[in-house]
Amino acid sequence: MSPLLWGGLFGLLSGTAIALAALFGVWWERKVSGRMQMRFGPQQAGPAGLLQTLADTIKLVLKEDVTPAAADARIFRMAPLLVFAPVALSLLVVPLVTGWAPLDSGVGVLLFLAVPSVSVLGVLLGGWSSANTYGTLGGLRGAAQMVSYEIPRTLSVLALVVVAGTMRPSALMGAWRLWWLPLFAVAFVVYLISSIAELNRGPFDLPEADSELVAGYFVDYTGIRWAIFMMAEYGGMLACSLFGAAMFLGGTNGLPGLLGALVLLVKAVAIVTVIIWVKWSFPRFRQDQLMRLAWKVLTPIALVQLLVAGAVAVVWLR
Amino acid sequence: MSATLLWWGLAVLTVAGAAVVLLTREMMRMILGLGAFLLGIAGLYAWLGFGLLAVAELFVYVGGVLVLFLLAITAMGRDADARAIVRRFDLGAALISIGLAVVLVVALRGLLPAAVPVSGVTVESTADYLLGVWLPQFEIAGVVLLAGLAAALAIVQGGDDE
Numbered sequence: 127m128s129p130l131l132w133g134g135l136f137g138l139l140s141g142t143a144i145a146l147a148a149l150f151g152v153w154w155e156r157k158v159s160g161r162m163q164m165r166f167g168p169q170q171a172g173p174a175g176l177l178q179t180l181a182d183t184i185k186l187v188l189k190e191d192v193t194p195a196a197a198d199a200r201i202f203r204m205a206p207l208l209v210f211a212p213v214a215l216s217l218l219v220v221p222l223v224t225g226w227a228p229l230d231s232g233v234g235v236l237l238f239l240a241v242p243s244v245s246v247l248g249v250l251l252g253g254w255s256s257a258n259t260y261g262t263l264g265g266l267r268g269a270a271q272m273v274s275y276e277i278p279r280t281l282s283v284l285a286l287v288v289v290a291g292t293m294r295p296s297a298l299m300g301a302w303r304l305w306w307l308p309l310f311a312v313a314f315v316v317y318l319i320s321s322i323a324e325l326n327r328g329p330f331d332l333p334e335a336d337s338e339l340v341a342g343y344f345v346d347y348t349g350i351r352w353a354i355f356m357m358a359e360y361g362g363m364l365a366c367s368l369f370g371a372a373m374f375l376g377g378t379n380g381l382p383g384l385l386g387a388l389v390l391l392v393k394a395v396a397i398v399t400v401i402i403w404v405k406w407s408f409p410r411f412r413q414d415q416l417m418r419l420a421w422k423v424l425t426p427i428a429l430v431q432l433l434v435a436g437a438v439a440v441v442w443l444r
Numbered sequence: 445m446s447a448t449l450l451w452w453g454l455a456v457l458t459v460a461g462a463a464v465v466l467l468t469r470e471m472m473r474m475i476l477g478l479g480a481f482l483l484g485i486a487g488l489y490a491w492l493g494f495g496l497l498a499v500a501e502l503f504v505y506v507g508g509v510l511v512l513f514l515l516a517i518t519a520m521g522r523d524a525d526a527r528a529i530v531r532r533f534d535l536g537a538a539l540i541s542i543g544l545a546v547v548l549v550v551a552l553r554g555l556l557p558a559a560v561p562v563s564g565v566t567v568e569s570t571a572d573y574l575l576g577v578w579l580p581q582f583e584i585a586g587v588v589l590l591a592g593l594a595a596a597l598a599i600v601q602g603g604d605d606e
Contacts, residue, residue, distance in 0.1 A: 128446035201472065232567055233495045240499050243507020247479060247514060254472070254518045262518060269515050276507070293567060 136228055140214040144361030148353075151360035151398065152179045158399060159406045189349035196257035197346065205255060206347065206354035208248030212241040213361040220368045221296040224378045224386045234295040235287060238369055239280045242324055245358070246272045249326075249333065252355075253343035264342020267413065268333030272324050274420040279320035281428035282313040285435035286373055289443065295369075299377040306374075309438065313431045314374040316424050318400070321366040323420070325359060328405035332413055367397035451491055458484030466538075471517050475510065482506050493562040496570045 153168065153176060160167025168175025193199050219234035221227040231237060246269050253265020287293055289309075290301040323330040334342035344355045371377060371393035378386030411419070457480055464477025482505045490498035574582050 130446040130450060198472070201476070231495050233499045236496070236499045236503070240503040240507060243503060243511065246507065246511050250511070250514045250518055251472075251476075254514075266515065266518055269511055269518075273507075273511060 136218065137214065140217050143217060144210070144214060144357055144364070147364040148357040148360035149179045149183065151363060152182070152356070154395075154398065155402045155405075158402045162403070162406050183353065186349055186353045191351060192346070192348045194256055194258070194346050198255040198257070201251050201255035202346075203351070205248045205252030206344075206351045206358070208251060209245045210248075210354050210358040210361070212244040212248075213358045213365060216241045216365045217361070217368075219295050220365065221299045221372050221377060222368070222387055222390065223384075224380055224382055225296050225300065227296050230294060230296050232292075232294050235283060235293040235298060235373075238295070238365075239276070239283060242272065242362070243276060245362075249343050252347070253333075256343075256346040258346055260340050260345045261343050264333045264335075264345065268326055268343055271326065271330065271333060271416060271420075274417060275320040275323040275330075275424075278316050278420060278424035278428040279324060281425065281432055282316040282320065283373060285310060285313045285428075285432045288432065288435045288439050291439070295372065299372045300380070302373075302376045304376075306376075309435070310374055310431070312427060313435075314370070316428045316431065317370055317374065318397070319419075320424060321370065322401055322404060323416070325362050325366065325401075327359070327363070327401065329408040329410050330416060331405075331410060332416060335410060363398055363401055364394065367394040367401070370394075370397050447491075451488075454484050454487040454491060457481075458488065466541075475513050475517060478513070479506060479510055482510060492560075493565040494570060495565070496567050 156178070157167040157175070168178035171177040171181050193202055216238050218229040219227055219231060219238045221230070227234060229237075249268040249272065250265045253261040253263070253268070256262075286298060286306075289306070290298045292298055292301065326333045332338075332342075334344065344352060347355060368390065371390055375393050377393075378390050380386070381389055461477045461480030461482075461484055465474050465481065468474050468477060482501060486498045486501040486506070489495075489501060
């Protein structure tokens with residue numbers, strides 16, 4: 127198949143996967159947070175309230191697409207897509223089946239870590255273009271946060287790369303051994319915390335802090351464009367959970383075909399549940415606390431983990 | 445056929461991005477043009493088979509340098525951005541640039557290899573290229589960038605202190 131056709135097909139599949147992830151993710155978050163607060167969550171629309179998010183989506187699509195008069199209209203309309211597209215791209219390199227990923231590149235791991243940096247542009251532009259102080263502040267906060275947390279996140283995954291000796295995602299998943307669990311437990315925690323911060327989710331949701339900035343960088347977005355931001359958030363949550371499950375938790379555990387994919391999906395949903403649990407349990411960080419955590423806690427810890435991984439690779443494995 | 449189309453698409457994106465940087469009068473659109481240019485370059489690296497360079501371009505230039513530019517412009521606020529318009533487009537400078545580009549293309553055409561994807565490029569071989577065969581060029585590029593940085597600092601400080 128020609129590269130253009132293949133790219134178009136994957137774009138379509140990836141977009142659909144993210145839309146489904148958002149549909150399921152929002153419903154799951156409402157259910158989990160409901161249970162945490164001694165409520166049932168959605169239960170009226172469809173069995174167990176499964177159709178509630180679908181009903182919400184129809185409402186969002188039908189809503190008026192408002193562009194503020196003072197906004198830079200073109201950039202304002204483009205920003206949600208700049209946040210969404212990198213999420214779709216990051217799914218490309220996740221090994222979904224044993225020995226296979228849609229784009230099983232020799233630099234796939236690095237690509238997965240690099241693409242969220244493009245989302246930063248969308249966050250900044252979305253906030254700036256709306257000509258709103260809350261939006262601009264949210265965009266600035268988001269950019270500072272996402273750039274800072276990229277470093278411990280990358281370092282935590284780098285520890286795996288050092289031991290496995292490859293940046294090909296399927297090969298890295300294949301190289302996984304049970305003893306990696308205790309060895310990389312710290313790296314996994316660093317990866318998880320950094321990923322939550324990169325996703326701008328609670329307790330690191332300062333860029334959209336509802337009590338301070340109303341909704342931050344997407345304060346002026348309505349209808350489908352607001353939904354695109356939401357889809358990017360839930361798609362990102364799926365991508366980082368799938369990647370985390372594949373790299374740190376053994377992924378498919380070598381099981382073939384759909385069975386392996388199912389094992390991977392169960393692990394990813396478990397990680398998604400932890401992310402939701404964290405959001406609904408902890409109060410929001412302050413900006414200085416957030417930055418201190420990235421630079422003075424997580425980055426040094428990730429560096430120590432990298433040293434340990436390097437020592438294991440040099441002394442034990444080679 | 446579609447690979448050629450992809451090449452042309454990326455080439456047009458790169459040149460168009462560069463043109464926007466030169467021609468537009470608004471800072472934010474300049475940054476967007478620069479973003480398109482950098483993404484185009486990353487795409488061309490990937491097309492040629494140098495995946496590591498493509499990802500590094502994305503990571504360092506789009507995710508790092510461009511975001512820093514954007515952060516600075518956003519922090520200035522929209523009113524400041526409206527005032528921060530570059531001087532008017534200079535037709536003479538444009539003609540000289542186009543003339544120089546034509547001379548370079550004509551002169552170097554025979555020396556440059558054809559743009560075809562290179563097969564079998566790995567992370568290891570890219571590292572070997574950068575730290576082996578191409579090390580002098582790599583280091584010279586670093587020195588040029590450093591000189592550019594020093595020059596920019598000198599310009600910002602406004603020359604000799606009185």
